[in-house]
Structures are given as structure tokens and as C-alpha cells.
Amino acid sequence: MPSSADKLLARREKLLGPALSLFYSRPLHIVRGEGVWLYDADGRRYLDMYNNVPHVGHCHPHVVEAIATQSRMLNTHTRYLHELVLDYAELLTSRLPDALDVAMFSCTGTEANELALRMARTVTGGTGVIVTDHSYHGNSQAISEISTDGNTVETRPPYVIAVPSPDRYRGRYRGADAAESYAAHVNDALETLGNRGIKPAALVLDTIMSSEGIVSVPSGYLSRVAERIRAAGGLFIADEVQPGFGRTGENFWGFQRDGVVPDIVTMGKPMGNGHPLAATVSRMEVVQAFAGQAHYFNTFGGNPVSAAAGLAVLDVIENERLQENALVVGRHLIAGLQRLAERHERIGEVRGTGLFLAVDVVEDRTSRKPATAAAAQIVDELRKHGVLTNTIGPRDNILKLRPPMVFSKENADMFVDILERLLDALPDAKRTTR
């Protein structure tokens, strides 16, 4: 470890304490970012295949300039009128289905989900929430309760029920009727809530199922579960913190795959390219019903600088055609990874869409047994070769590939080459002959 990192690590332990986790056993000391590249204190360059927060690229000049310019002019709150937050709300809702026309701004995905949950509970009069197994929606108390990745059935409150994520690779239903079979679990969840005397408020889903393992959600699943929660008087909340803003390539939002229109959409991380910005978008009638019983104010939410950052990000996505880039480069990257998968037994499945891909690392393809240690080793080796990524999923055996949206075919080829050399060199890698 370079001595600069050593010193920082010691200071960090002392000043920030032991509750915050770091990436890598020998953590990185990153000092500069540009596009898809991060640079450490020794000037070493890393291809960033992990960070989705710098959505339009690290330090994109258009976003940086928008933040600097508005910071020089005014930065107050939404209790005074200001054009920018309205321009932003207008542009943002224009990217959503017509019915979703009201945006309420906050600072983090957790806050966006807090407000969504509060709206759903206020409007429905219910408290019950249905989520997937191994979900992650944020870090507050109420949102930790519905983040089943960090709690267990035993510690979960009675009003939170988890259904299996619609995993067709390793889950219980893998056939053509998987969408219906998985969706039927929502009926069981509703029945359990009913038996407990709890009225349902919402079904909350990350539509790309990132924490669940970047599951390939079967077509028809989202519309089926939305129908079921609505029939029971609850709302369908799509958590678009991960899939939103064109990342999936095919659509601007994850929920659009199924043509379903959620009652509430939440978004965060990539919205401000690093500036803390989040939103809860819903239908006017839902917001009106909520406003009849409650008020909401968020000091920093939707302030002029946040709005300027958000507008600039949408501009860049449009001007640089980044959704299209995600689709084209994502397909190219998938093709490259599938070529590797043909030769390497370690790669159980390559899945995902756009620039949010999963490489499922397995002991062998027959058992599909998660190879947690091997995946961790690959992440470490990739870092040594100048590529940053990480693992995800219930067993942490899935490589999460989620680079800034300016990722190019050239970047993809570089990654596939490095991964190939690395898999070839892995001592226990079994190879399949083509």
C-alpha cells in the first residue's frame, strides 16, 4: 500500500470511525476523476466500471459549470419561487409517463423513498409494505425496515413482507410461466398481511433488482404485481434510484420494460451527477390526497443549485445521446462477456441490460453454486489491472458492471481483454473448449 493511503487509513479509522465500510482490503486513494476514469494519488489510472453516481461521467464540465454558476448567483430553498426548480420539474416529468406529473425534491434516495412511503401510508391508510427478498431501498429506520438485504424475517416488523425476487437463474421458477408464478407470491403476502390485520400501503420494487443480484425480471412481472397491489388498495412504488435516467439503454426508466405506470416513482443517485439530489414523482391526485393530511418540506431539496445540477444532467443525457450509448455499448459488452463465458466455466451467466450488467460467478455451471471467494478474487485482480468494480447479490458472487454512461466500446473491449487474461490466469478456473 502506498504510504499516502496508509496514513489516510489510520486517520480515517480515528476520525470517521469503524462503522463506515471501504472498498478493497487495500483501499484506494482516489484524487481525480474524468469521464470513465479515476486517478489515484500516484497518478495511476483506473477504468471505473462501478460508479453510477457520476452518471454522465466524472466531473462533466457542463454539470460542474451549472453548479458553479448557480452557486455564485443564489442558493436558497423552495419556499421562495424560483424558475430553475420548475424548469427542472417540467423537464423531468416530461421524461415520465403523462400521469406522473408532480415532482417533490429531496437530497438522497433514502429521503425520496421515505416520502414515497409516507405518501402511500397517508393516502391508503394502510401500513403494510411488500418488497422483494434481498432488497435495498435506503438507510433510515423506516426504509431499513423495507430493505430486506439488511434484516431477517425474525427482525422484520409484521407490516413488512418479502416475496422472492423473480430470479430465473437460481430461483424456484425458471420457465416460461415464471412471471406469473413469482407474481402469485404477492397474493400470499397480501393474505399474510390480511391475517395480521394489516392494510397494505404499497409494493416497493427496484425495477432492476440490483441488490437482489441484478435479476433478469421476466416480462409481465411488473404489470402483474402492480395489478395485485392496486386491487388490494395499495400503491405500486418503482424505486428507480438504480435503473433510472437511461441506464438500461432500452428505456429511460426500468419500469417501462413492462409498460406499467407506477403510482409513485423514486429516484436519486445519478440525478445530480454527485450533487445530492433526489425526487419522488407521483400523480397529482395522489399528491393532493397526501397534501390534504400532511405537509412536506426539505431544506435543501430542489434548491436552485440542485435544480441546475439536475437540469445539466438531463441536458447531457440528451445531447450526448447517452441512453442510446448505453444500449449500443451495453450490447457490445454483453457480446464480449458471452464470448468469455463460452470458454470459462466460472461465468455462470451474463445478464442485465444497457450499462447495468451482471456476471454471475459460479463454482460450475451445472450446480450454479455462487462462487463468492472467486468473485472477490476477480474484483481484487481487476483492481490490480486498473479496473474498478464490485460484487453484489445475496451471496456476493455477482460482478456488478455499472460504469458512467459515457462508457465506450473501446472501454468495453479493454475490460473484456483484461477479464479474459485474468480468468485465464485464475488457478482454479475450469475451461470449456469451444
Next chain:
Amino acid sequence: MPSSADKLLARREKLLGPALSLFYSRPLHIVRGEGVWLYDADGRRYLDMYNNVPHVGHCHPHVVEAIATQSRMLNTHTRYLHELVLDYAELLTSRLPDALDVAMFSCTGTEANELALRMARTVTGGTGVIVTDHSYHGNSQAISEISTDGNTVETRPPYVIAVPSPDRYRGRYRGADAAESYAAHVNDALETLGNRGIKPAALVLDTIMSSEGIVSVPSGYLSRVAERIRAAGGLFIADEVQPGFGRTGENFWGFQRDGVVPDIVTMGKPMGNGHPLAATVSRMEVVQAFAGQAHYFNTFGGNPVSAAAGLAVLDVIENERLQENALVVGRHLIAGLQRLAERHERIGEVRGTGLFLAVDVVEDRTSRKPATAAAAQIVDELRKHGVLTNTIGPRDNILKLRPPMVFSKENADMFVDILERLLDALPDAKRTTR
């Protein structure tokens, strides 16, 4: 209303919905800020006596430059090592008592209080929280529960107990033993929790009691209640979102009045001069006990740009001697307001410290009856005269004076002159002859 504001208001209703409140029946359209001044779209200048978020002055060039420079260089998260967040944690904790040496960063005061509460509940194993009547600590579900300004005894969960705020102007105890009499209510609260079979986790106080009416907390109150909650196995959490960063003039933090050292200190609004930045600071042993059972990560919390903003704010407070300025100008402003109070029966009491003052508007001085309508009228008239402020307190009859910390004696004189003319002109103002 100017037509620009009219149009914005209509767009706002449509795009942001009816759940967000605005200031003034005819809302302001603010386009520019500088120091203690805000400018509307017609170029009209307003003396800002309300906004504490632009702590070192609207658009302070040192803070703006720090944000712009770091935004151009790198903006990631705390899972990589970075100097700035450590430099900031070091400088921030150096402004706190020695024992409070670990800082965990988030984006909003709500998030800082969420983490504090989670830490307290994890470390103590309790759930019970004691707060004051009419408290405000944030907008999430768990923090709304302990914000008694927005809930009632009936809607409050059994693990939240409110004690009377130590109000010596209108409360039940006004004499020399008020500190002890009010503190004794914590014993009752602990007993109630005990009767309900609930173990206490924390006592949470805004040490300037802003939402409670900017109460003059009697000397000895904070240390007495801290002692009681600790004896019962709970932690003392000081919410310094409002009083922190030198605003009280006498001290850098509100809790320092009593020489008490809290177990956890939370802070937010003014930290980044408008950039979303918040922190939860505690003792290493508390953080270690928490880390033994939980992890915490906040995507944007403590990122390099947030740290740069926070560092710049601390620099400016130091370089421009803003704590001293708050003390000197605050005293000057209090003296001016007290001269008015001698002539105007409407002013029941002038209280507060530094640049966080209250003018308690009453029907008459004998009854001390809150004059809510008169206070609202004064706020509206002040706005017509180019001064921005607002009311607070359980009956919304208290003028809240909380300007950016660069507020000068000249600004104070201007305000007192305007307020004097306005009180003289108020139709129902009774006058006392000197």
C-alpha cells in the same frame, strides 16, 4: 403580485403540487443573493433576517470557489480514501469537546438525527425517546415521531414522550428553580416509559429550542436532563442543526452554555452554506459499540465536494470572526429591540443570544397572550419594507430573527428603524410612555 411571480406560482402548483408550503401569501420570486441581501426578479433588495442556511452569507465567494474547484477535480464517495473528508472531520471535531472525536457525514439534518437515533437505539438496546413539546428534528418517519410540533399525544407512538420545554416566559415554572423544576419532568417521562415496559434510548434536544419558541433555556437545565437520561441508561443527543457553528455568539455550540458534553451531536443546515451536508458526531466508544452491530453508508455523505464546502464554511467563520460578530451584533440588536419594547406593548419579550433572537408578540404584557395575527401582520409589513423574517413557536406569534452571520450593526439599525416605524403605524398597537 408581479406577473413573473404569478406565472411561477401557477407552474409551481402544477409541477411541485400542493404539499409544499411557500412563504408569504404573495410569494417572493428571489433571483440573486449576496451576503445578507436577497434580490427579487424586479431588482428589489431584501434584508435577509431569516435564512440560517447561507450561514456565512449568500453566495460567499470562498465557499462557491471551494465547491467549483473540487467539483472540477473529483466527486465520489467515502468508500475510497480522500484527504478532504478527513481534513474536514479533523477541523470539525477540533471545534467540539475532546470526547466527541468521530464524525459520520450525511446530507440533511433529518439524516443526521436518523443516524443518531439508530446509534442510540443500537448501543442502549432501548427504544424510548424523550423530547420537548413542540420540538422539530426532521421529516423522516422515525424523526417525525420525535418531532412533537407535528404530532399529538394521541398520534405519538408509546416510546416517544414529550416533556414541557423550559419556557420561563409563558411556561409553568418561571422562578429561580425553573431549571430543576423543568428537568424533573424527565423523571416523570422515564417513569412513564418504565410503566410501559420501554427501555429509554435517548433524550434529544434542540439546544436553542427554536421550534419550541426560541425558549430561554435556564442555566443548568441541559446538564440536569443529561444526567437524568444517562442515569437511566440512555444517551443525551444535542441537535445543533439550529444553534451550531457560532450562531449563539457566546459559544460555538448551543450545548456549551451549560458545560455539558452530549453523547451525540447532530448538525446540518448551515454546515455547507446551502450545499446539502450534515453530520452525526459522537465518542469513539459509542461508534465502536454501534459498528459492532451495524454498518452505515451514505452515498453523498462526506463526498469530496461536501467536505470542501464544509471546510470553506469553517474557514470563513474563523477568518471573518463570525462567532464574535454574532455576539457583538446580536447584543446591539437586542439593545435596539429592547428600546422598542419600552414603547410598544406588543413586544412581550426580546430573548435569544447572538444572531438567533425572538421577539415575542403579545396582545398585552400582563396576559402575555400570543398575538398570532399581529405577528403575521408584522412579518407581512416587514416584507413590504424590504425585510425578510418569519414567525415561530407553538402559537406562531414569535418573530424569528436568524440572519446570515455576516449581519452587521448597520443592518441591525436598519431593521430596528423599520420595525419601529411599522409598530408605530400598526392600528391596534398600544404604546407605553417611557
